[in-house]
Amino acid sequence: MQRNYSEFSRHRIIHTAYSIPILKKVLLIYTGGTIGMMEDPSSHTLRPFDFKHLTSQVPEIGKFNIHLETLSFEKPIDSSDMNPEIWIKLASMIADHYENYNGFVILHGSDTMAYTASALSFLLENLAKPVILTGSQLPIGTIRTDGKENLLTAIEIAAATDDMGLPRVPEVAIYFEYKLLRGNRTSKVSANHFNAFSSGNYPLLAEAGIKIEYHTSSIRRPSNGPLVIRKQFCRDIAILKLFPGLQPQVLDAFRSIPGLKAIILETFGSGNASTESWFISGLHAIIQSGISVVNITQCSSGSVVQGKYETSTGLARIGVISGNDMTTEAAVTKMMFLLGNGMRVSEGFATDLRGEVSLG
Numbered sequence: 251m252q253r254n255y256s257e258f259s260r261h262r263i264i265h266t267a268y269s270i271p272i273l274k275k276v277l278l279i280y281t282g283g284t285i286g287m288m289e290d291p292s293s294h295t296l297r298p299f300d301f302k303h304l305t306s307q308v309p310e311i312g313k314f315n316i317h318l319e320t321l322s323f324e325k326p327i328d329s330s331d332m333n334p335e336i337w338i339k340l341a342s343m344i345a346d347h348y349e350n351y352n353g354f355v356i357l358h359g360s361d362t363m364a365y366t367a368s369a370l371s372f373l374l375e376n377l378a379k380p381v382i383l384t385g386s387q388l389p390i391g392t393i394r395t396d397g398k399e400n401l402l403t404a405i406e407i408a409a410a411t412d413d414m415g416l417p418r419v420p421e422v423a424i425y426f427e428y429k430l431l432r433g434n435r436t437s438k439v440s441a442n443h444f445n446a447f448s449s450g451n452y453p454l455l456a457e458a459g460i461k462i463e464y465h466t467s468s469i470r471r472p473s474n475g476p477l478v479i480r481k482q483f484c485r486d487i488a489i490l491k492l493f494p495g496l497q498p499q500v501l502d503a504f505r506s507i508p509g510l511k512a513i514i515l516e517t518f519g520s521g522n523a524s525t526e527s528w529f530i531s532g533l534h535a536i537i538q539s540g541i542s543v544v545n546i547t548q549c550s551s552g553s554v555v556q557g558k559y560e561t562s563t564g565l566a567r568i569g570v571i572s573g574n575d576m577t578t579e580a581a582v583t584k585m586m587f588l589l590g591n592g593m594r595v596s597e598g599f600a601t602d603l604r605g606e607v608s609l610g
């Protein structure tokens with residue numbers, strides 16, 4: 251096996267009949283999740299096992315012509331315990347090892363994977379290498395596991411380069427069940443199916459069949475600057491999901507949350523909400539107290555268009571900011587990122603920072 255490790259800057263080599271193939275380096279970061287769990291024989295609940303068992307469960311890894319190194323969280327977590335501090339830790343791990351690897355694979359529980367992918371996309375400014383998150387619905391040791399294919403293909407994608415030797419997917423993406431999706435466009439849509447993720451407002455970045463078909467025109471090209479990581483997230487936000495029958499006291503309760511800086515408002519259809527006067531005036535009072543309100547749709551595809559129906563005209567009038575076609579996961583993490591870094595919320599949401607929104 252050729253062990254000629256290289257850094258990204260040396261990849262701009264077109265392979266000719268005379269060139270020596272360069273072994274790609276991928277860093278696999280294990281955070282936890284079902285992929286690395288086993289059933290506790292007495293309680294029958296799933297709990298994390300030692301990462302060493304994960305790699306021994308997938309001997310195929312050794313057959314790759316890829317130099318793989320692994321890092322594991324000391325205490326693997328179920329992704330329901332994920333939080334902004336861990337996102338920053340993950341971004342720092344990538345930044346610390348950035349120059350030494352061609353790509354990164356993060357093994358993560360599927361439940362909050364779309365939040366982590368969105369958060370990392372904002373934290374890693376000028377990212378020019380693949381950061382591929384994957385996991386599984388069934389533990390890797392089980393016979394029908396989806397984890398093996400997800401893991402092996404994610405590694406292959408993280409190492410993949412084009413004819414110029416440049417990374418094929420220089421962005422944060424989720425690979426699951428033969429599909430590669432932009433991380434900050436993705437939501438988990440099934441608790442049972444292997445096909446658990448969807449990106450209703452953005453095309454697939456790649457599809458894995460006999461070959462991996464990259465949809466190059468949908469993949470973000472990196473900007474030229476050096477990787478910058480911003481290490482601030484503000485947690486003083488809340489989500490308010492509308493439903494017919496919402497009571498005025500719910501709005502009052504949101505308004506009285508100490509230190510609240512922003513609300514992600516999940517509305518109906520193309521950004522519609524009740525036109526009842528208590529609702530509009532209550533929301534107006536919230537905005538006037540300095541809390542930003544961003545409107546995103548509860549639908550899994552399509553966009554908010556404030557003013558399309560009379561039921562959203564009032565929202566625009568009182569200063570609700572349109573979140574356009576963003577996912578909840580992207581809106582939440584973008585809000586935390588903007589507030590954490592002292593950026594203006596209205597300007598931030600009117601700007602496409604990392605391919606997370608369609609504007610115009």
Ligand code: ASP
Pocket residue numbers: 282283284285327328329330358359360361362385386387
């Ligand atoms: N509860 C698990 C987690 O998100 C589910 C999974 O890994 O798919 O960590």
